[in-house]
Amino acid sequence: AQKITQTQPGMFVQEKEAVTLDCTYDTSDQSYGLFWYKQPSSGEMIFLIYQGSYDEQNATEGRYSLNFQKARKSTNLVISASQLGDSAMYFCAMREVSGYSTLTFGKGTMLLVSP
């Protein structure tokens, strides 16, 4: 079974609007971390935001926030006030204690922001 599922291969959003990128995960660990990375066309992987399994509050980092629903095993990324520079591939990832804390990635969602 896939550990990380991103069901949206591509998303379109207009500049200044908010967009939600979905991510569900599968783990039997109690301790795990959830991460989002951005990969622009230049190729580098940029860390955006982190949510720990024990965190009670949803993580926020500037225009990025997470809608973490532990019981549903989902951690959706919300980007507010989209900018043209947000156009990129977005990856959801997880680190589990049982997996030696290696990062397991989903297949990604391509976000295109239009003017």
Next chain:
Amino acid sequence: DSGVTQTPKHLITATGQRVTLRCSPRSGDLSVYWYQQSLDQGLQFLIQYYNGEERAKGNILERFSAQQFPDLHSELNLSSLELGDSALYFCASSEVGSFNTEAFFGQGTRLTVV
């Protein structure tokens, strides 16, 4: 700038050849991870080192090997290269290998096998 340095940025080589990819982790990071990104397989974990010791292995082929040196830099060796090995190879590092620390990625080495 993530602080993780990978060299070279681009590499073009022929089938059957051997190449070495190099990674310098962020200062103070003990854990190094190698990933392969291809269009059909996505981001695949290859191998992890922690303070010089191999800690976890993923989908790493037997033709591939890696090591982490005492100064914590790491090398990924790819031998008997095939066309299908063409991919973007990332190195990432983190302070410790725990579930609640982010990993920072280098800019990747784009390997093209012709």
